[in-house]
Amino acid sequence: MRMLSRSAGKASSMKTKTIKVDYLARVEGEGGLYVKVRDNQVVDVKLKIFEPPRFFEAFLRGRNFAEVPDITARICGICPIAYQMSAVHAIENAFGAKVDGQLRALRRLIYCGEWIESHTLHVYMLHAPDFLGYQDAIQMAKDHASVVQRGLQLKKAGNEIVTLLGGREIHPINVRVGGFYKVPARSELAVLAERLKWAREAALETVRWTASMPFPDFEQDYLFVALRHPNEYPFNEGRLVSNRGLDIGIEEYENNFTEEHVQHSNALHSVLKQHGPYFVGPMARYSLNFDRLSPLAQEAARNAGLTPVCRNPFKSIVVRSVEILYACDEALRIIAQYEPPERPAINVPVHAASGCSCTEAPRGILYHRYRVDEQGAILDAKIVPPTSQNQKVIEQDLSQFVPKFLTLPEEELGWRCEQAVRNYDPCISCATHFLKLEIDRG
């Protein structure tokens, strides 16, 4: 259902044009983009999401809170840890429990694994072919086999972290409210460290490689939103901040952000009240937290030509690479300081309560809120994934981007639009949820 089936309508005149792309290639899930052009002006852009939304929110009702990490891990095959992390922190916040020390560090470590996996998949297999002029990673591999092999091995380093700490690679089951079911021995992490040392070098190469790619001259004045922590690059904790003065606790999320239903999409569009569309994900995180990156990652970013704030979404491939490097570096730091905790989980006092959390999924902030009864059964759940938050910004990018390329042949214009969508690594299948792309020149 994902294969690109692009039908480009013939231009009926120089003034009106229709481009239709039925299925977005190389994005997670099914999506459609519709762009309407009249008199060489883009008059409408619709990023379409067709997946029946909110299934999992309904599915969670009546389930015991302890089941939530395992169920939400199945929302997305690419970022199950993000769903687990937002879920356990929200429920722990509801019950007034605080996981800290080595258990907290292990949660950062497993998130490092997921960032490495998810970002590497996108950088090497999905996004790089756009910049190097290949239809896909398979064609790219025929000319750049060693580069593709490096990507596969780098991703594997992330997989191994998730497999060790998560209990298994897909749909990890070892994460629980209060901590983990089982924690690793130092010797097990030492094995990971050996591969991560190689991975850190490979990530450094990845930053250099992506920085050498050709980027369109396209900068926008985005409203960035990300977590910010007093002294860490954010994974599981922090306040929600923006580059225009937002600075709130997570409990204020729903007072500041709202979701709007739009006719062309089953996904709800998120906006920041009084401000409108906002940008989440690696570029927002990086631009709001450059000073929290490790010295190695900061240096690599500077050497790659990135400034501490990046506003060119096409350069998100370099920013993702910097985050891969940071995740390798941070994972090695955590492993070096690891002492097995006395217990794999803390006791969590169950009572009727509600709580929320926001963590930094690979694609951006992932908000969860749960209300539970006195037995710990879920009364209601709210999940706001990053892709639905980025949807309006993607549409705005296309409105600005498409006019620069209206003279291109239809097929190439469609490809350029897909590339612009891929800047966001949209995860349509998990977000809210399948999406489709289509363009129209009238």
Next chain:
Amino acid sequence: MSDVTQSAKVLVIGIGNAYRHDDAAGLMVARCLKEQTLSSGEVHEQAGEGTALMELWKGAERVVVVDAVQSGAVPGSIHHFNAGLHPLPAPIFRDSTHAFGLVEAIELSRALNQLPSNLVIYGIEGQNFDVGTGLSAAVLGAVNDLAERLRQEALGEKVG
């Protein structure tokens, strides 16, 4: 099943999403086989992410992948492909909601000369791919039939 030789241990990979009804067909075949003690093979469940599949079958000689498909055939039909001979008919594989799924994993493995020498794909025709749990009756029957065939033939386990 004739193209699965008996010379090496078989790696069986069941692919699917347990929350998309019949999309879970491959997973369910894997679970049927896991419930039995197998001396002649390994059984894995996967979500369908391509690079993970490549890592799993790297170096393996005999691989059987089971996945749900949607081709318009009668629900419960079992399709059979030899990946070593031909590319898969990509559009019928449901796991392709992954940007880099089974079809891409096979072709990238081929491009990198890492395709297992014997890679057989079974596609179970699904009926209902909506969100939700549980298999359609026809698909459930096909899952049981295919699991039994794989156990007897590909895995060479004794019956009874």
